[in-house]
Amino acid sequence: xxxxxxxxxxxxxxxxxxxxxxxxxxxxxxxxxxxxxxxxxxxxxxxxxxxxxxxxxxxxxxxxxxxxxxxxxxxxxxxxxxxxxxxxxxxxxxxxxxxxxxxxxxxxxxxxxxxxxxxxxxxxxxxxxxxxxxxxxxxxxxxxxxxxxxxxxxxxxxxxxxxxxxxxxxxxxxxxxxxxxxxxxxxxxxxxxxxxxxxxxxxxxxxxxxxxxxxxxxxxxxxxxxxxxxxxxxxxxxxxxxxxxxxxxxxxxxxxxxxxxxxxxxxxxxxxxxxxxxxxxxxxxxxxxxxxxxxxxxxxxxxxxxxxxxxxxxxxxxxxxxxxxxxxxxxxxxxxxxxxxxxxxxxxxxxxxxxxxxxxxxxxxxxxxxxxxxxxxxxxxxxxxxxxxxxxxxxxxxxxxxxxxxxxxxxxxxxxxxxxxxxxxxxxxxxxxxxxxxxxxxxxxxxxxxxxxxxxxxxxxxxxxxxxxxxxxxxxxxxxxxxxxxxxxxxxxxxxxxxxxxxxxxxxxxxxxxxxxxxxxxxxxxxxxxxxxxxxxxxxxxxxxxxxxxxxxxxxxxxxxxxxxxxxxxxxxxxxxxxxxxxxxxxxxxxxxxxxxxxxxxxxxxxxxxxxxxxxxxxxxxxxxxxxxxxxxxxxxxxxxxxxxxxxxxxxxxxxxxxxxxxxxxxxxxxxxxxxxxxxxxxxxxxxxxxxxxxxxxxxxxxxxxxxxxxxxxxxxxxxxxxxxxxxxxxxxxxxxxxxxxxxxxxxxxxxxxxxxxxxxxxxxxxx
Numbered sequence: 222x223x224x225x226x227x228x229x230x231x232x233x234x235x236x237x238x239x240x241x242x243x244x245x246x247x248x249x250x251x252x253x254x255x256x257x258x259x260x261x262x263x264x265x266x267x268x269x270x271x272x273x274x275x276x277x278x279x280x281x282x283x284x285x286x287x288x289x290x291x292x293x294x295x296x297x298x299x300x301x302x303x304x305x306x307x308x309x310x311x312x313x314x315x316x317x318x319x320x321x322x323x324x325x326x327x328x329x330x331x332x333x334x335x336x337x338x339x340x341x342x343x344x345x346x347x348x349x350x351x352x353x354x355x356x357x358x359x360x361x362x363x364x365x366x367x368x369x370x371x372x373x374x375x376x377x378x379x380x381x382x383x384x385x386x387x388x389x390x391x392x393x394x395x396x397x398x399x400x401x402x403x404x405x406x407x408x409x410x411x412x413x414x415x416x417x418x419x420x421x422x423x424x425x426x427x428x429x430x431x432x433x434x435x436x437x438x439x440x441x442x443x444x445x446x447x448x449x450x451x452x453x454x455x456x457x458x459x460x461x462x463x464x465x466x467x468x469x470x471x472x473x474x475x476x477x478x479x480x481x482x483x484x485x486x487x488x489x490x491x492x493x494x495x496x497x498x499x500x501x502x503x504x505x506x507x508x509x510x511x512x513x514x515x516x517x518x519x520x521x522x523x524x525x526x527x528x529x530x531x532x533x534x535x536x537x538x539x540x541x542x543x544x545x546x547x548x549x550x551x552x553x554x555x556x557x558x559x560x561x562x563x564x565x566x567x568x569x570x571x572x573x574x575x576x577x578x579x580x581x582x583x584x585x586x587x588x589x590x591x592x593x594x595x596x597x598x599x600x601x602x603x604x605x606x607x608x609x610x611x612x613x614x615x616x617x618x619x620x621x622x623x624x625x626x627x628x629x630x631x632x633x634x635x636x637x638x639x640x641x642x643x644x645x646x647x648x649x650x651x652x653x654x655x656x657x658x659x660x661x662x663x664x665x666x667x668x669x670x671x672x673x674x675x676x677x678x679x680x681x682x683x684x685x686x687x688x689x690x691x692x693x694x695x696x697x698x699x700x701x702x703x704x705x706x707x708x709x710x711x712x713x714x715x716x717x718x719x720x721x722x723x724x725x726x727x728x729x730x731x732x733x734x735x736x737x738x739x740x741x742x743x744x745x746x747x748x749x750x751x752x753x754x755x756x757x758x759x760x761x762x763x764x765x766x767x768x769x770x771x772x773x774x775x776x777x778x779x780x781x782x783x784x785x786x787x788x789x790x791x792x793x794x795x796x797x798x799x800x801x802x803x804x805x806x807x808x809x810x811x812x813x814x815x816x817x818x819x820x821x822x823x824x825x826x827x828x829x830x831x832x833x834x835x836x837x838x839x840x841x842x843x844x845x846x847x848x849x850x851x852x853x854x855x856x857x858x859x860x861x862x863x864x865x866x867x868x869x870x871x872x873x874x875x876x877x878x879x880x881x882x883x884x885x886x887x888x889x890x891x892x893x894x895x896x897x898x899x900x901x902x903x904x905x906x907x908x909x910x911x912x913x914x915x916x917x918x919x920x921x922x923x924x925x926x927x928x929x930x931x932x933x934x935x936x937x938x939x940x941x942x943x944x945x946x947x948x949x950x951x952x953x954x955x956x957x958x959x960x961x962x963x964x965x966x967x968x969x970x971x972x973x974x975x976x977x978x979x980x981x982x983x984x985x986x987x988x989x
Contacts, residue, residue, distance in 0.1 A: 269693045270686060277685030284684065288677035289670075297665035301418035302409040304400070305426055307333050308652035329404065336653075337397045337406055340429055346391050348432075349425045356387060358417060363387045395425070405656060415661045422659035430653050459629050489601070496597040503590040510587040513580045527579060533572040540565045699928045705950050708930055709937040714920070714949035715767035717797070718759045718957045750828070752800045752807070753858055759957075764800040767951060768808075771801075771918075774948060780917035782886060782896045783948070786909040788936035789902050792924040793953040795823040798899040801920070806861035810894035813852070815864045817912055818901045819873035822866030828855060830865065837867020841885065842876040848885055862893070873901075877911045886915050903936050913945035920948055925955040 270277065309329060339345065355361040356368055367385055394411045408426060412418040512521055540561055547558040699705060702713035752761040772779045785798035795818070802814040816824035819839050825831045836851045841864075848864075855861045870876055889896050898916065903909040913919050919940055923933050940947055 270689050273689035273692050276692060277682075277689050280685040280688055281678070281681035284681040285674060285677045288673055292668040292670050292673045295668045296413055298411050298413060298667050299415035299418050299662045299664075300409050300411045300666035301415065301422050301659040301662050302407055303422045303426055303659040304405050304407050304656040305429070306654045306656050307336050307404050307406060308654075333399055333404060333406065337399060339432075340397045340406070340408060340425070341392060341395065343388060343392075345425070345428055345432060346388055346395070347385075348428050349421065350387060350391055352428060353421065353424055355391065355421075358414070360413060360417075361387050361390055395421075408659075410659075411666065415663075419659040419661045426655055426658075430655070433653055492597060492601045496594070496601050499590065499594040499597050503587070503594045506583070506587040506590045509583045513583050521579065521583070527575065530572060530575050530579070533568055533575065537565065537568045537572060540568060696926075697930050698926050699923045699930055699933050699952070700925050700955075702952060704930065705923065705933075705952065708934050709950070711921070711937065711947060712770075712949040713952050714770040715763050716952045716955050717763045717793070718955050750799070750803060750857060752803045760800075761804075764797075764804045767797075767801060767920075768804040771948065774918075780946075780948060781890060781894070782898065782916045782918075784898045784900055784909065784912050784916040784919045784945075785922060785951075786900045786913075786919060786936075786940075787902050787922040787924075788904050788928055788932040790821070790905065792902070792922050792928055794902070794922040795827060795899050797920070797922050797951050797953060798897050799824060799827055802861060802895070802897040803858050805895045805897070806858050809860060811860050811862070811892070812895045812897065813862045813864065813889055813893040814855075815896065815898045816866040817877065817898050817908065819866050819870055819876065819908070820901050820906060822869070824863065824899060825865040828863065830855075830863065834865055837865040839867035839870045839873075839876060841867075842879055842881050843870065844881070848888060874907055874911065877908050882912075883915060903939050904932055910939060910943050910945075913940060913943055916945065918946045918948035920951055922951045922953055924953045927954070 309332065350356075350361075356363045363386065367387065396409045396411075398407050398409075399405070400407055408422055410418050410421045410425070412421070509521055544558065544561045544565060547555065547561055551558055553559075699708070702716065705711055705713050751758060752764045755761055771783065774780065783801070785794050785801065787794040795816075799814060802812050806812040814824060815838060816822050817838060818824075822837075825834060825837075830853065834853055836846050838851065840846045841848060841851050851864055851867065853863050853865070855863050876882070886896070898912055900909040900912050909919075921933075921936060921940070937947065
């Protein structure tokens with residue numbers, strides 16, 4: 222029997238659904254380990270778009286349809302444009318104003334922007350409206366009362382209480398923009414009449430230039446009148462200031478040598494220069510004088526540079542040599558020697574006399590230099606006093622002089638500006654020039670049907686893709702085995718596809734929901750026994766793959782008591798438990814299916830046994846019967862026994878925590894090869910946590926596309942907190958035609974199975 226089961230297990234591996242074990246594998250010790258971590262790549266983004274293709278296409282078609290309808294219903298609008306050049310305004314009429322001194326005039330950008338605002342001003346717009354009588358055109362129709370209001374706008378004494386609607390309509394169609402990197406403004410006007418558009422632009426620009434003419438003329442005229450008034454006042458001021466300066470100069474005898482310098486100041490500078498030179502000469506003579514006083518005559522430069530003294534020294538040296546030679550040869554009394562001695566005395570006297578004369582001359586020069594320095598100091602002191610008095614007088618003189626010069630300059634400037642103002646008032650010069658006048662546009666500017674529809678298609682594509690990714694972002698449910706591995710690192714032991722209809726098309730909404738998996742529902746199929754009644758179906762193959770995974774999880778000792786639960790209701794846990802028990806019983810081993818969901822039992826109803834049984838697990842736990850009294854064989858599947866839930870008790874958790882349940886499980890281990898227990902959802906009750914402690918392993922069922930990731934993770938954490946053994950996850954109701962599943966797994970699935978009910982049928986029969 223054990224050998225046959227091993228062969229059968231190997232055969233199960235050969236034909237089991239590769240999707241059932243995708244992303245997990247058994248380790249050497251029988252524990253499941255997580256495989257690769259899914260990395261995002263281009264195909265994942267394609268899958269998201271394909272999954273929500275209907276939403277994207279709906280958004281695209283809706284947007285394109287709306288834009289197309291609006292474009293074709295829109296009236297054609299023509300736009301006429303003209304370009305005007307704005308040069309820098311250098312006009313200057315007022316005194317003290319220079320065309321190059323005002324920084325505003327150098328800010329060309331601000332000046333051009335100012336002119337653009339003038340072009341969009343209400344005053345200029347009203348003038349154009351009145352010039353062309355635009356109220357006669359259909360686009361600008363207005364009542365006679367509004368026309369009368371427009372006539373009052375030009376009167377400054379009138380106060381306009383209400384803004385004319387035609388003004389807003391005109392400015393709404395007018396646009397002014399600056400051409401980059403130039404002094405050009407582009408003026409455009411849109412209208413349903415192309416000729417009116419061109420006519421409005423040209424007239425508006427002409428009014429703009431005329432307004433500039435009038436502004437310049439009025440400014441020049443006002444400046445000329447003001448200057449003429451100021452001229453008379455400044456003429457009198459110039460005469461008075463000049464007379465005051467001349468009178469002060471004569472009374473104080475102020476004579477100037479050059480600009481900014483008088484005689485006293487010049488004389489003071491000369492004395493200061495002479496004193497400096499005298500001090501230098503005195504210090505030079507003082508050095509020689511000190512050497513004379515110290516008796517250092519031979520070191521004096523005057524001695525060393527005196528020709529007479531140098532000749533006498535040479536003669537003295539020569540006579541000393543001759544005397545020494547004669548003395549050695551003839552002795553001191555020889556006449557020639559005595560004559561030489563007399564000559565030496567005469568030379569010594571002459572040399573001393575000459576040196577004394579030079580020393581006396583140095584002393585005389587030093588006394589003279591010292592006396593001259595003192596005289597210059599006295600003269601400089603007197604001159605400083607005189608210059609100080611003169612400087613005090615020059616302060617007032619300079620004030621009078623500057624006042625006279627300033628008045629004269631102002632007078633000359635006013636006279637010049639007066640002539641310029643008179644000339645400017647008579648000229649019609651302007652810094653505005655129309656470069657390109659507006660022409661009648663041949664084609665409408667909008668709507669541009671091709672462009673608008675193309676943009677709508679682009680925006681629709683981008684928006685549709687964005688909606689697809691946003692909807693995918695909002696979808697927080699478990700859908701694929703990769704999601705299970707990423708959340709809990711648990712293996713996907715089986716992937717149960719959605720139930721197919723009679724025509725072979727998938728019906729994902731009706732797969733393995735306990736409320737609908739009954740006899741006769743879903744096109745006459747009983748989902749609870751689909752592994753028995755349709756062994757060639759993909760669903761039956763998925764549960765056989767689950768059976769194989771459980772048997773191989775520990776090849777030496779597979780789990781005997783298996784608890785099946787889920788995070789939330791209606792995830793197909795009951796149907797998964799029934800089909801797992803059926804596939805285990807098909808191996809020929811005694812298998813027991815226990816309905817431990819004492820709150821909302823469903824196994825008896827799924828198997829069609831609801832009307833034939835009256836006792837169950839609750840009856841046994843309450844002591845109303847023994848295990849044999851509440852165990853029923855299922856006629857359709859040999860070796861399969863069923864313990865239904867029985868009457869619903871008021872305290873299910875207390876009953877499941879009793880010792881009778883522990884004793885029952887120990888007793889059943891000896892009677893059955895496998896025991897499959899269906900429990901309530903673990904997020905809603907503690908029953909599953911209680912039962913997991915007495916089980917060999919727990920299967921967690923998740924419904925693809927409906928089980929929230931948070932609930933699924935929380936369920937795994939709750940089971941891990943009671944230290945139960947998690948065997949893996951059954952991913953239920955998988956829509957194999959969904960893009961996020963199809964493009965990742967279907968190529969393998971399709972290659973193996975071809976069509977539903979293909980080659981697996983033979984293996985199924987062989988297994989049974």
